[in-house]
Amino acid sequence: MQTYGNPDVTYGWWAGNSGVTNRSGKFIAAHAAHTGLIAFWAGAFTLFELARFDPSVPMGHQPLIALPHLAALGIGFDETGTFVGGTTVTSIAIVHLILSMVYGAGGLLHSLLFPGDMQDSEVAQARKFKLEWDNPDNQTFILGHHLIFLGVANIQFVEWARIHGIWDAAAGSIRQVEYNLNLASIWNHQFDFLSINNLEDVMGGHAFLAFFMITGGAFHIATKQVGEYTKFKGSGLLSAEAVLSWSLAGIGWMAIVAAFWCATNTTVYPVDFFGEVLDLKFGVAPYWVDTVELANGAHTSRAWLTNVHYYLGFFYIQGHLWHALRAMGFDFKRVTGAIGNIDTATVSLND
Incomplete structure (x- = not known):
């Protein structure tokens, strides 16, 4: 802090x-x-x-x-x-x-x-997980373990789809899905992921992430700081507040991406289980509305998921900005102090 x-x-x-x-x-x-x-x-x-x-x-x-x-x-x-x-x-x-x-x-x-x-x-092994916020060797060691756990979770999802099977909206049934590890296709889906229309590409993306995360995790665990620890690499900036701000940015971005994906994609979010796709509206802030009228003013599962993800993501991003500015040394008390000075000056002029 x-x-x-x-x-x-x-x-x-x-x-x-x-x-x-x-x-x-x-x-x-x-x-x-x-x-x-x-x-x-x-x-x-x-x-x-x-x-x-x-x-x-x-x-x-x-x-x-x-x-x-x-x-x-x-x-x-x-x-x-x-x-x-x-x-x-x-x-x-x-x-x-x-x-x-x-x-x-x-x-x-x-x-x-x-x-x-x-x-x-x-326990000697436990001591390796002490927190030294401005020590890149300590931080990269801990980051590596996080990446490996995330990679393993991706493998579990891919293997579940391959062995047990998941719901395929196009086929209207549960089927086993082999991942499509086509790197060119995965790269292209960076820009059009909302329009992915087959489960093989979905699983291929998760398989690639598993490999990427586990490899990256092993790299971070095995390596240490290379060269001088400079400001460009985070010296003087890497802190508990900074790490918290980056975490909030990551989860906020994921929530917003999930909102757009849930609102429009029917391969990952089948109509059978989540309801019809949504319309994007703009008021004080963006929001999504159902394209079907349900009894008693009810909403689809898709509407609930989309809007909750978007607004949570929005506030996570605000938290990121708050903590990132604090990590860089910005004192928010100066803002309230400046406002107080303005009020004092206004009173003095009126007198």
Whole structure:
């Protein structure tokens, strides 16, 4: 967190990030607890949606989030899209709830029993994950592990589609999908990804990302800073506040991309499960509206997902700008001070 040269600065209870800034053990505790909350939401919301799901109404015309994603993965629904897997869906929800307790327990262990700072750990391997924000060797080592985990997650998705199969909107059934690892096609889809219309290209992109991330992760773990650590490479800028700002930028951009993709693409977001494509409107801010009228003013799953992703992404980007400016030394208190001076000057002139 930015201290503006004051080593004794204190933060209010609401500045949660300040409590983990230089304490890697607490940082891991927060990560584990956050993962537990996400797993709990996934499990609880799946059960909530399952309890209110109406098989007589198209899934896309119901306010659902978890069930459509499970259906697109070929879970709980047969080859024709008919709901058949109440037990399967319930089991998945319960597994997520159990995992949420495991993650929560891990968060408590790191918060209450394990060292608050990993550099104080008695385990040599754990000490490697201490936080030294302006140490590129430390940061690249930690980044490498994150990239490998993300790559493994991509492999799991690709292999699920290849072995089990996922819903193909064009075929109207669940089928096994082989990835198309065509580098030219993957490169071209950088610019027209919203129009991807076959699952082979979708899986090919994920397979490429898996290879790219795991290779990059191994590189970051195995290598250290090359040459002098200069301002161009982040010297004096790499900090907890800067890393937080980049994280917010990444998740914000992903949320906005997901919003545009969800609004228009029917290959990744099938009409069967998410409802019809949306229209983009402009008011005070962009928003998407349904192209079909549903009973009682209801909205499609696509409308909920798209708008929530977009506005969350928008606010994440604002958070990125806030923390990035603070990381560069900008003091927002100067803004309120300047406004206060303007008010004081105005009063003086009126007197």
